[in-house]
Amino acid sequence: MKRPDATQLALIAALIAFLVLGLLLPKWLFLLTLSLGKGLVVLGLMLLLRTGLVSFGQGLFYCLGAYAVGSLGQFFVIKDALLLLLTGVAIGALVALLLGFLMAKYRDIFFAMLSLAFSMILYGLLVKSAALGSTDGFNVPPPTLFGSPVGGAAHQYALFALACVMVFVAALVLHAYFETPLGRLSPAIRDNEIRVEYMGASVRQAIHVKYVIAGALAGLGGALTAMTVGHIDPDLAYWTTSGEFVFVAILSGTGSVIAPFLGSVVFEVIRTYAYQYSPNTWQLVVGGALLLVIIFLPSGLWSVFGYLRRRGSA
Amino acid sequence: MREVVALLVDGIIYSSWLFIIALGLTLIYGVMKILNMAHGSLYALGAYVAATLVGYWLGHGYAPLASYGMLALAAVIVGLVAGPLLERGLLRFMYGRDEVVLLLVTYALFLILEDVAKLIWGVEPYYISEPYGMLGNLDFAGLTYPVYNLVLIAVSVIAGVALASVLRYTHHGKLLSAVIHDREISLAMGINVARFYLVTFTIGTMLAAIGGALTAPTVSVVPGMGVQVIVLAFAVVVVGGLGSLPGAALGALIVGLVRSAAVHYKPEVELFSIYAVMALVLIFRPKGLFAAAEVRKI
Numbered sequence: 001m002k003r004p005d006a007t008q009l010a011l012i013a014a015l016i017a018f019l020v021l022g023l024l025l026p027k028w029l030f031l032l033t034l035s036l037g038k039g040l041v042v043l044g045l046m047l048l049l050r051t052g053l054v055s056f057g058q059g060l061f062y063c064l065g066a067y068a069v070g071s072l073g074q075f076f077v078i079k080d081a082l083l084l085l086l087t088g089v090a091i092g093a094l095v096a097l098l099l100g101f102l103m104a105k106y107r108d109i110f111f112a113m114l115s116l117a118f119s120m121i122l123y124g125l126l127v128k129s130a131a132l133g134s135t136d137g138f139n140v141p142p143p144t145l146f147g148s149p150v151g152g153a154a155h156q157y158a159l160f161a162l163a164c165v166m167v168f169v170a171a172l173v174l175h176a177y178f179e180t181p182l183g184r185l186s187p188a189i190r191d192n193e194i195r196v197e198y199m200g201a202s203v204r205q206a207i208h209v210k211y212v213i214a215g216a217l218a219g220l221g222g223a224l225t226a227m228t229v230g231h232i233d234p235d236l237a238y239w240t241t242s243g244e245f246v247f248v249a250i251l252s253g254t255g256s257v258i259a260p261f262l263g264s265v266v267f268e269v270i271r272t273y274a275y276q277y278s279p280n281t282w283q284l285v286v287g288g289a290l291l292l293v294i295i296f297l298p299s300g301l302w303s304v305f306g307y308l309r310r311r312g313s314a
Numbered sequence: 315m316r317e318v319v320a321l322l323v324d325g326i327i328y329s330s331w332l333f334i335i336a337l338g339l340t341l342i343y344g345v346m347k348i349l350n351m352a353h354g355s356l357y358a359l360g361a362y363v364a365a366t367l368v369g370y371w372l373g374h375g376y377a378p379l380a381s382y383g384m385l386a387l388a389a390v391i392v393g394l395v396a397g398p399l400l401e402r403g404l405l406r407f408m409y410g411r412d413e414v415v416l417l418l419v420t421y422a423l424f425l426i427l428e429d430v431a432k433l434i435w436g437v438e439p440y441y442i443s444e445p446y447g448m449l450g451n452l453d454f455a456g457l458t459y460p461v462y463n464l465v466l467i468a469v470s471v472i473a474g475v476a477l478a479s480v481l482r483y484t485h486h487g488k489l490l491s492a493v494i495h496d497r498e499i500s501l502a503m504g505i506n507v508a509r510f511y512l513v514t515f516t517i518g519t520m521l522a523a524i525g526g527a528l529t530a531p532t533v534s535v536v537p538g539m540g541v542q543v544i545v546l547a548f549a550v551v552v553v554g555g556l557g558s559l560p561g562a563a564l565g566a567l568i569v570g571l572v573r574s575a576a577v578h579y580k581p582e583v584e585l586f587s588i589y590a591v592m593a594l595v596l597i598f599r600p601k602g603l604f605a606a607a608e609v610r611k612i
Contacts, residue, residue: 052414054414054417054418102597105600106596106600108412108413108414109349109413109414109417109556110596110600110601112414112417113548113552113592113596114593114596114597116545116548117549117552117589117592117593117596118589118593120545120585120589120592121586121589121590121593123585124583124584124585124586124587124588124589125586127585128581128582128583128584128585128586129582239544239545240541243421246418246421247421250418280429280432280433280437281429281432281433282429283425283426283428283429284425284426284428284429284430284433286425287421287422287423287424287425287426287429288422288426290418290421290422290425291404291419291422291423291426294415294418294419294422295407
């Protein structure tokens with residue numbers, strides 16, 4: 001067996017730290033679970049960013065995952081959390097697989113625009129579908145795990161632990177994926193996709209695979225969010241939701257699979273406090289931060305760690 | 315028959331509104347290659363300034379008819395203040411970077427401007443419906459329409475024709491075409507590209523603000539009014555082809571008529587239909603209906 005590398009060790013340490021932290025800080029459980037769910041979406045977005053693609057429509061899969069959980073719980077009385085999360089992954093992956101045949105042909109702002117159009121189509125549909133509660137959405141019944149309830153006020157820790165494990169697995173898998181030949185194509189496609197074609201790799205196929213993975217992760221994130229919040233509405237698919245994911249992805253940077261979760265937790269904490277103390281200026285702060293990151297930290301917050309490490313070893 | 319006429323008239327009114335906003339967006343993209351996400355916020359700023367000016371004007375009992383001048387003044391003010399401020403203060407440092415990075419920069423601007431509007435005008439809605447009702451109504455094909463809508467159509471036609479004529483027939487317009495086609499050669503030929511960028515962005519901002527100022531009398535001016543406008547304007551320019559003036563006109567007509575047809579026959583698909591058209595056009599003509607072919611660069 002290969003020795004685990006630094007990222008894998010950090011992930012194991014982070015998993016244990018989070019599980020302990022969750023026990024110590026029960027008031028933070030909701031916020032942490034929510035940011036882990038959103039972090040999963042950002043993880044998928046990061047995979048696309050590494051390839052040079054920006055999706056302004058990850059809200060599509062996020063919303064689909066959430067509505068899948070909601071509908072199953074509401075109309076079919078399926079409550080098993082694992083089954084629900086799997087459904088979220090499956091629907092995200094399936095829709096991404098279908099749309100991917102198209103999306104893989106697009107680059108740059110056209111990729112961004114088409115993904116935005118698809119998510120807005122879903123929004124337009126949900127807003128007018130009375131059976132799914134129109135703009136109000138509907139409540140998601142609390143799920144169960146192996147027969148015992150998770151989520152809700154009383155069993156929040158169980159859901160949080162489940163989220164931690166999901167994130168742990170997803171991050172490990174993606175970290176391993178980055179090291180595969182297909183994963184290593186990402187930066188190459190971003191730099192010069194015509195040369196990638198000359199080397200004999202199919203850029204379209206590579207992008208398609210990445211799009212499906214990103215869709216699956218966003219579906220999982222949406223499913224987790226639906227269980228955490230206990231309520232879903234069409235705003236999950238609105239373009240501002242997708243824009244928020246893009247923001248967190250840029251903030252985090254593409255340096256490591258841990259970055260999206262760090263960025264997501266930082267963002268949710270800042271937003272919660274900013275919204276509480278200054279509801280009319282928090283977007284200003286967020287926008288200003290985004291500008292600063294684009295100008296001064298083009299590789300995101302994570303690049304600070306690399307900088308420190310290089311200085312330390314020099 | 316009457317239903318078809320109503321559908322067409324509604325569609326054209328909506329198209330005119332869309333066209334005014336999309337014109338600025340497509341102009342900025344065509345010249346500067348910036349897909350400006352802050353366009354909707356500039357539209358909202360135009361609406362807010364118009365609401366303030368018209369409110370002040372009517373509040374002091376000045377001639378009500380001149381409040382239309384206030385709407386125009388609002389657009390000019392927003393264009394002359396916000397345009398140079400954003401272009402000189404921020405965007406000019408970003409030229410030469412990826413289009414996607416510029417998209418993100420303008421997304422940041424959008425977030426900032428949304429809150430700037432809240433800081434200046436608060437979160438309470440503003441109403442200035444006087445200019446809307448003042449012109450009375452017009453009977454057309456058995457239906458009654460506010461004359462104000464004619465103003466909207468007229469402004470959109472004038473704006474489109476004026477911009478197209480300037481580009482095609484004036485000295486500066488020809489220089490601008492040169493800048494659009496090759497920025498570097500234009501610089502080498504002694505064209506002041508920086509000034510063209512500044513003027514372009516200012517005019518684009520002004521067009522967004524005109525759209526907002528003309529809309530202000532027909533709705534309540536509230537925070538977030540620009541959020542939906544951005545994606546609508548995106549849909550229009552993407553359908554027509556980014557950076558193309560005739561494209562923006564055609565895109566506005568298509569989106570406007572589709573929406574009007576949806577509203578008349580199947581109201582529940584209104585939003586869906588607009589973005590479905592956008593997606594369909596992107597699928598079959600990825601660069602829009604009026605896009606020029608591009609040379610592949612290795």
